[in-house]
Amino acid sequence: xxxxxxxxxxxxxxxxxxxxxxxxxxxxxxxxxxxxxxxxxxxxxxxxxxxxxxxxxxxxxxxxxxxxxxxxxxxxxxxxxxxxxxxxxxxxxxxxxxxxxxxxxxxxxxxxxxxxxxxxxxxxxxxxxxxxxxxxxxxxxxxxxxxxxxxxxxxxxxxxxxxxxxxxxxxxxxxxxxxxxxxxxxxxxxxxxxxxxxxxxxxxxxxxxxxxxxxxxxxxxxxxxxxxxxxxxxxxxxxxxxxxxxxxxxxxxxxxxxxxxxxxxxxxxxxxxxxxxxxxxxxxxxxxxxxxxxxxxxxxxxxxxxxxxxxxxxxxxxxxxxxxxxxxxxxxxxxxxxxxxxxxxxxxxxxxxxxxxxxxxxxxxxxxxxxxxxxxxxxxxxxxxxxxxxxxxxxxxxxxxxxxxxxxxxxxxxxxxxxxxxxxxxxxxxxxxxxxxxxxxxxxxxxxxxxxxxxxxxxxxxxxxxxxxxxxxxxxxxxxxxxxxxxxxxxxx
Amino acid sequence: xxxxxxxxxxxxxxxxxxxxxxxxxxxxxxxxxxxxxxxxxxxxxxxxxxxxxxxxxxxxxxxxxxxxxxxxxxxxxxxxxxxxxxxxxxxxxxxxxxxxxxxxxxxxxxxxxxxxxxxxxxxxxxxxxxxxxxxxxxxxxxxxxxxxxxxxxxxxxxxxxxxxxxxxxxxxxxxxxxxxxxxxxxxxxxxxxxxxxxxxxxxxxxxxxxxxxxxxxxxxxxxxxxxxxxxxxxxxxxxxxxxxxxxxxxxxxxxxxxxxxxxxxxxxxxxxxxxxxxxxxxxxxxxxxxxxxxxxxxxxxxxxxxxxxxxxxxxxxxxxxxxxxxxxxx
Numbered sequence: 001x002x003x004x005x006x007x008x009x010x011x012x013x014x015x016x017x018x019x020x021x022x023x024x025x026x027x028x029x030x031x032x033x034x035x036x037x038x039x040x041x042x043x044x045x046x047x048x049x050x051x052x053x054x055x056x057x058x059x060x061x062x063x064x065x066x067x068x069x070x071x072x073x074x075x076x077x078x079x080x081x082x083x084x085x086x087x088x089x090x091x092x093x094x095x096x097x098x099x100x101x102x103x104x105x106x107x108x109x110x111x112x113x114x115x116x117x118x119x120x121x122x123x124x125x126x127x128x129x130x131x132x133x134x135x136x137x138x139x140x141x142x143x144x145x146x147x148x149x150x151x152x153x154x155x156x157x158x159x160x161x162x163x164x165x166x167x168x169x170x171x172x173x174x175x176x177x178x179x180x181x182x183x184x185x186x187x188x189x190x191x192x193x194x195x196x197x198x199x200x201x202x203x204x205x206x207x208x209x210x211x212x213x214x215x216x217x218x219x220x221x222x223x224x225x226x227x228x229x230x231x232x233x234x235x236x237x238x239x240x241x242x243x244x245x246x247x248x249x250x251x252x253x254x255x256x257x258x259x260x261x262x263x264x265x266x267x268x269x270x271x272x273x274x275x276x277x278x279x280x281x282x283x284x285x286x287x288x289x290x291x292x293x294x295x296x297x298x299x300x301x302x303x304x305x306x307x308x309x310x311x312x313x314x315x316x317x318x319x320x321x322x323x324x325x326x327x328x329x330x331x332x333x334x335x336x337x338x339x340x341x342x343x344x345x346x347x348x349x350x351x352x353x354x355x356x357x358x359x360x361x362x363x364x365x366x367x368x369x370x371x372x373x374x375x376x377x378x379x380x381x382x383x384x385x386x387x388x389x390x391x392x393x394x395x396x397x398x399x400x401x402x403x404x405x406x407x408x409x410x411x412x413x414x415x416x417x418x419x420x421x422x423x424x425x426x427x428x429x430x431x432x433x434x435x436x437x438x439x440x441x442x443x444x445x446x447x448x449x450x451x452x453x454x455x456x457x458x459x460x461x462x463x464x465x466x467x468x469x470x471x472x473x474x475x476x477x478x479x480x481x482x483x484x485x486x487x488x489x490x491x492x493x
Numbered sequence: 494x495x496x497x498x499x500x501x502x503x504x505x506x507x508x509x510x511x512x513x514x515x516x517x518x519x520x521x522x523x524x525x526x527x528x529x530x531x532x533x534x535x536x537x538x539x540x541x542x543x544x545x546x547x548x549x550x551x552x553x554x555x556x557x558x559x560x561x562x563x564x565x566x567x568x569x570x571x572x573x574x575x576x577x578x579x580x581x582x583x584x585x586x587x588x589x590x591x592x593x594x595x596x597x598x599x600x601x602x603x604x605x606x607x608x609x610x611x612x613x614x615x616x617x618x619x620x621x622x623x624x625x626x627x628x629x630x631x632x633x634x635x636x637x638x639x640x641x642x643x644x645x646x647x648x649x650x651x652x653x654x655x656x657x658x659x660x661x662x663x664x665x666x667x668x669x670x671x672x673x674x675x676x677x678x679x680x681x682x683x684x685x686x687x688x689x690x691x692x693x694x695x696x697x698x699x700x701x702x703x704x705x706x707x708x709x710x711x712x713x714x715x716x717x718x719x720x721x722x723x724x725x726x727x728x729x730x731x732x733x734x735x736x737x738x739x740x741x742x743x744x745x746x747x748x749x750x751x752x753x754x755x756x757x758x759x760x761x762x763x764x765x766x767x768x769x770x771x772x773x774x775x776x777x778x779x780x781x782x783x784x785x786x787x788x789x790x791x792x793x794x795x796x797x798x799x800x801x802x803x804x805x806x807x808x809x810x811x812x813x814x815x816x817x818x819x820x821x822x823x
Contacts, residue, residue: 041565044538047547051786141700142684182570184686187661187819188605196576199569199606267694321697322713323690327537330690334544340789342713407537408566409573448686455682456655456700 005127008356011056012364017357020057021365023049024064025372032072033380035082035209036402039069040327047335055339056354060361062332067311067362068369069328070271071115074304075373075380078107080229080395082213086204087271087310089437090279090303092212093159097295099229104384105236107300108377110249112370113241114304118257119366122312125261126319127359131345133313134320136265139470142456146449147465147474148266149442152273154481155280156439160432170432174439177202178447185451197411204272205406206416207440209399211433214420217395219427225389235381239374249301252282256302260309267317267325271307272441276434278306284484312362319343319355525766526588529560533591535574537567541709542592542754545622548786552777557770561590570660571597572608579614581759587766593617595753596664599810603662603819612806616760618771620802621778622787623795624707625727626668626750627737629714631696632721640724640743643703648678657684657692657701662818665705668726668750670818675746696720707752708733709791726750733791749812753795755802771798 011017024046031042043065050058073085078095091111098107125133140148153171160167180191181201192198220229246253256278263274282302283292290296315332317323322343324330333343341347347355383391403416423433450461457464465471532553534546546563554561566574571594578591593615601608630637637643647654658665672679684701689710695701697719704711704720708731714720715734724740725731726748740748758770777783778794787794797805 038538041538044543044547047544048551051551138694138698141695141698182606182660184660187600187603189607194607196569196572199572200567203568267690317690317694321693322717323694323697325690330540330688331538331544334541334790337713337790338544338548338786342716344713344717344719346717407568408564409568411568411573452684452686456684 004352005356005359008353009360011353011357012060012360016053016057017060017361020053020061021064021361021368022372024061024066025068025365025369028065028068028070029072029075029369029373029376032069033075033084033376034402034405035076035084035213035399036205036404036406038085038205038327038406039066039073040331041406042069043328043331043335047331047338050335050339055336055341055351056357056361058335058339059332059354059358060365062335063315063358063362064365064368066315066328066332067119067308067365068373070307070311071111071119071369071373074111074115074307075108075377076213078111078300079104079377079381079384080213080391081216082395082399083208085271086208086441087275087307088303089208089212089272090159090275090434091300091307093279093293093434094296094299094303096216097293098297098300099384100231101295102230102232103295103297104230104232104381105239105378106245106297108374108381109239109241109245110297110301111304112374112377113246114253114256114301115308116366116370116373117253118260118305118308119311119369120363121257122261122264122309123359123363123366124312126312126315126362127356130316130320131348133265133316137267137317137321137323137325140266141468142449142452143461143465143468143471144266144449144474145268145445146453147471147478148269148273149446149449151474151478151481152276152442153438153446154478155276156432156435157485158280158283159276159434159438163430166430167432167435170426170435171439174436174441175443175446176439177207177436178440178443184448195411197409197415201444202415202419202440203407203412204437204441206403206412207419207437209403210416210419211423211426211437213395213402214399214416215423215427215433217392217399218420218424220388220392220395223388225392226387228385228387229391230384232385235378235385237378239378249298252298252301253305255281255285256305257309259302260306260311261313263306264310264313264325265316267314267323268445270314270326271310274306274310275303276438278302284481308366315362319347320345525769526557526559528588529562530554530557530588530590531562531564533574533578533589534563534565535567535571535592535594536565538565541752542594544790545754545787545792546592548790549621549777549783552780552783553773555780556773556776570600572600575615576610578757579610579760583759583761583763586759587762589759590618590770591757592621593755593757595755595806595809596667596750596813597752599813600662602810602814605819612803612810614760615757616762616767617802617806618756618758618767618798619774620795620797620805621754621756621774622792623751623753624709624793625725625731626665626705626752627708627711627722627726627731627734628668628703628705628724628740629696629711629720629722630703631699632718634702634721636702638721638723640738640740643723644676644679644744647681648676651678651680652682654702655682655684655700656703656705657687657695658705659688659692660686664707664750664752667813667816667818668705668748671748671750671812671816672746674816675748676744693720709793712791724748732793755806 073088077092081096156171
């Protein structure tokens with residue numbers, strides 16, 4: 001497979017493929033950076049554009065847009081605390097704190113390095129290890145999803161800086177919000193109060209924009225309107241990462257990439273889970289002097305490494321088994337079939353020239369992303385020099401426009417604003433908006449997993465879990481994390 | 494006094510211009526559609542209907558002669574958009590088209606949903622595509638490789654076999670509910686809330702023993718010889734799977750389930766305008782290039798309109814109301 005894939009490396013060197021990559025990367029970065037507009041939407045918009053392209057060029061366009069879309073979401077997260085995608089929400093915490101301390105360009109340097117290298121490593125896993133790794137995704141059933149969700153929820157305690165109690169209350173609030181909507185198991189509308197808009201539940205995007213961006217807009221409207229976010233008068237041109245930037249955070253990067261690569265293989269887990277696991281892992285490993293929650297570069301390195309580390313491996317089950325791991329992969333799968341290609345091992349056997357060209361294209365797109373992204377991000381960073389009196393209202397307006405543009409649904413706008421006000425007061429009184437988000441994202445995974453686990457195990461979940469090795473490994477990880485937390489607390493006492 | 498301030502002259506000029514303005518507006522009114530058409534997808538981007546809409550829009554734009562814009566309006570299991578479509582104004586919203594999915598839209602029959610809309614709330618123009626359900630098992634599963642063997646095994650081992658389906662009330666859940674209601678002794682465990690991808694993940698990973706889904710998504714998996722289709726839940730065999738029997742052929746029980754997409758316009762839209770839209774939709778569906786693209790996606794186009802479509806939808810609603818899946822034990 002190694003030799004075979006190398007043969008097709010030169011296929012990407014064509015003007016068409018280069019332009020497709022450039023278009024995909026640019027569209028992905030811009031749409032990903034706009035809160036409310038998501039990478040799947042960007043990819044879906046490109047499908048009709050790709051009709052006249054050859055299958056490999058069309059798919060290079062899609063995968064480039066996917067990789068760049070995930071990274072684009074981090075711009076707004078770091079610079080404005082307005083995550084463009086759900087996979088970049090954790091980056092908003094440390095990233096924005098760094099921006100506030102006048103270190104926006106430093107944050108962008110690390111984020112670009114972590115994302116680009118994460119994407120490239122993930123791309124090589126996709127290229128060389130797809131068939132064996134695809135089988136790993138089949139080890140995950142309801143029991144494993146339930147436990148993965150629990151593992152993710154264990155991050156709440158870590159990301160609630162200050163009071164763990166308030167963090168847990170925030171997480172519980174998120175879990176409660178996740179129960180709103182039509183129940184998958186009975187078709188009963190739960191807590192919808194006869195509002196049609198609530199039947200599909202509380203959306204992740206309005207929640208992220210509300211809790212982070214809208215609340216941030218409100219906060220910016222306070223205080224002296226003439227000051228700016230970063231406290232800087234001009235931005236540095238030192239935009240390219242150096243060894244001096246990377247070496248101090250090398251282990252954080254490696255842990256982040258590892259989390260991304262592993263979680264990526266699990267269908268439906270994705271960047272939004274990987275980044276929280278990576279982030280909480282970093283916090284647990286905090287050394288004296290580390291300032292998590294106040295702009296710790298190690299935290300940003302880990303979250304940024306993990307969310308792009310996910311991208312390549314999340315395409316593996318889609319290409320090899322026809323099982324897309326997320327909405328973006330599902331749209332790419334749709335594009336694949338429109339161009340007459342069927343996913344599966346037959347694709348590797350019958351059309352190696354297409355599949356390997358696409359995979360090399362994905363890696364090349366990550367390289368191209370490095371150049372386009374850093375330049376775009378520096379342009380974006382100018383916003384941090386604008387006075388709060390302008391930026392605050394702008395963030396509020398863009399939050400409203402972004403949510404409406406993303407869903408064309410006024411319910412979502414009201415919901416976002418309500419959650420924005422909630423997020424604003426939560427921040428003020430030391431509660432954790434990140435905890436609410438984690439509860440909301442992981443609640444449905446845990447609930448569906450648990451209820452299906454009860455059905456298939458005849459209400460004997462523990463006996464069932466003990467018969468499944470992957471479940472046991474995840475369970476041991478959870479127990480290990482809890483034990484580690486107690487040990488750390490005892491030591492600090 | 495300036496000549497242009499003269500009232501007489503003003504009236505004269507208006508009188509001179511007005512007939513031309515009226516003529517041009519009447520010419521515009523005769524041409525329909527005379528501006529961009531918005532096509533509402535009741536789901537977020539990325540699903541099957543979204544894919545079909547985006548694939549179809551450029552071809553429909555050519556036959557209508559105006560741009561066609563795809564707008565996603567997800568939420569409420571489709572009902573955020575459908576509630577709006579039911580209230581579209583025949584005059585103001587005459588450039589709107591919407592996608593309605595069946596049997597999903599029939600969730601209004603579930604009394605728990607407290608939904609006041611019904612089939613009469615919509616102006617159904619034409620069917621677009623129909624994707625029959627299939628039941629599939631793992632290729633090589635020694636216990637069953639045909640529907641007959643599957644039913645016999647389930648009857649001999651009630652409540653042991655696990656079938657992965659979508660949400661409660663989805664077309665594939667209704668198909669299983671229907672079998673449980675009309676095949677004596679047929680009782681399976683249902684794993685709920687899964688999209689097509691997760692169903693396969695559970696089947697291949699041996700969490701589930703069988704899946705219920707729609708043909709279009711699963712054809713590639715049959716070609717890979719991993720998924721064995723045991724029955725098509727259509728009235729006839731599917732053209733893509735000529736050797737796979739229908740449910741009634743293999744079991745003697747009629748179990749007809751599918752996912753269908755129908756296009757709607759504003760309720761009360763004039764017959765002429767509805768006719769223009771329907772004709773353009775059909776012409777676009779007949780475009781050979783479009784047909785080939787849908788064929789590649791294994792999507793079966795379905796041009797049914799008027800009384801035939803109405804009878805079809807009413808029949809379907811009758812079946813759903815009879816099965817009352819919402820009252821069935823899980």
